[in-house]
Amino acid sequence: MRKTLWAALVALAAIQAAPAVAQDAYTVGVSAAMTGPGAGIYAPVVEAMRIYIDHVNSRGGVNGKQVRLVVLDDGAEPSRAAANAKKLTQDNVLMLVNSSLSSTYAPMVAESKRANIPLYFAGSVCPKETYPPADPLQFCSSAFGANLDSQGALAFVKAQAKEPVRIGFEAMAIPISRAEIDYAETLSKTMGMTPVEKQISPPPAPDYTPYASKLKDANPNWVYSWAPWVAQVRTFEALRRLGWTGRYVTWAHLNAEEELARIKDSEFYVIGTNALFQDDLPIQAEIRALTHRAKLTYPTTYLTEGFIAGRVIESALKATAWPATPQKLLASMNNLKVDLQGLRGGPLEWTQDNHFRTRQHYRVWRWDSAKNAIVRVQDWQAIEVKRP
């Protein structure tokens, strides 16, 4: 009995001591969809972020202090994200990070406001509040950006098309994808294109052929899709099996490089803001080496987004003098320029007014059957991100 009591006391003391240790490090709290729907998109981002931060720590940390990344799984459920955010703020984290579905944003935004600490979206869709004029607490580095992506994609279609464009659209029945495709449909009209059909498939559909049949019947020569990868690629594959021969442009998610090589269709274009590993940049060699050392199960090509998030966190903390407070960190995030060493078309820059980035750069790729390789169809094209 006495032994049990002592053991309990020692355990309690250890639990009490843990936050004290954490106070000697920059602590960042992450709530992420490590399991559940969407884990395939978010878990690689967090894993890459984690190995980057481990790498930073192995080099002595930031400003002589270790960086402590506390990752909690929300399973893409708002209630769990709310509980995670609460727990993390109670643990006195300097910053909250969200890598999850948009349904988890509201509770995390509320908690960030209540605790007055920055909320950084890494790998998850950038909320409109990060665009200028930005919310004071919300920041985002994720590759995709609502409206800008459609502007980039439709500009590419216009540049490529030699004939009048009859365009079809495909979205998934989730608010963010539907809103973007509605925007693209309106935008296409202003760019002289003829929108012919819009299909919205549920998440997930057992068979995408009925949706593809309706698209094909409208006879588009281009189809644009901005949705989770499953909806984008299954619709395309169903269209091809139905005998459609048009061109398809879609968003380059984390798995785009692998998928282009799997699909091997020269009229299937992906547009994105992260460089592919075919570039073989020095920073990509570093990512490969770190991934190999950490024995990560995800392909290296999935990890760019997480490394960018890691670099952003490192840069923001570097400009936050010790002893760090959320307010000092906020000040550094409001004036941040991160050199991404070629992982994107330019540096990531946040200002007081713009917590998204001042410029968004787009590249387009496709599979080249003759070369049996992925080829770049369009090099970096910049879009200025300004107040509407």
Place this chain on the structure above:
Amino acid sequence: MQLAVNVAVLAAIYALISCGYVLIYRVSRVLSLAHGELMMLGAYGLAVTASLFVGHPLIAIGSAALLSVLVGVLVYVLLMRQMTGESVLAAVLTTIALGILLRGGMVLAFGTQTQYPLQQLGWTNASLPVGPSARISAAGLLLILGTALVYGGLFAFLRMTRWGIRMRAAGQNPLLAAQRGIRLHGVYALAWGLATFSGGIAGMLLACDAGVEATLATIGLKAFPAALVGGLDSLAGALIGSLVIAFVEVALISYVDPLLSDVVPFFVLLAMLVVRPWGLFGTREELDRV
């Protein structure tokens, strides 16, 4: 014509999945809400066997199918058998817990990346012409043929074999069946094995068509209205229910609004529950209110 092909493929998917719900419910009165996850396990099973038996696709498919039967039997022996004597609700809740466990386990074991067993088998999902204007994928055609074979086999098994007749007897009156010397646990284990086999086949064919990832289990839930509309204790009902739901879905996509396709099957289900709660071909007196 393409509309008919699309309905046939979707109905085949739903029928193949919903026959698992029906088999288990018909024999043991338990509604297995882990069926979607067991289907997904079948798909992952194929991904594993395809990588183990490279260059031998038929061996890979056969062993994945056998694995599905084994998993179903094990689920009964290790878990559902322990629920003997407990309320139906407790058994249903156990299947929910099993589903959560399987989903988490599969993420841990197989990760979150999409896997493509068809590629590993060395096959391609070709597009085949159907008449002058319609097309079907090879996986879609296999789904229709697979459904016909599974249902044909099950009808023959239940009517013509000793174990099939025992299974029907156990479903109709377990007490009397036990008094006549039928080993109920053996019959129930077989029902779970067959249900998981049919679900596994559905999972494997879906994986061949579109790959396998963590969201595949959700499709299991989509087949649920088909089973209920047809009647939870009728295999023929599951087939007809699947056709009804598939037709409603595809017609809505084609002629009304694709957004409705996801919710209207559940409206059809609700309407059926109000008008005829035992379904089109279900048995009225066998219904339990859970």
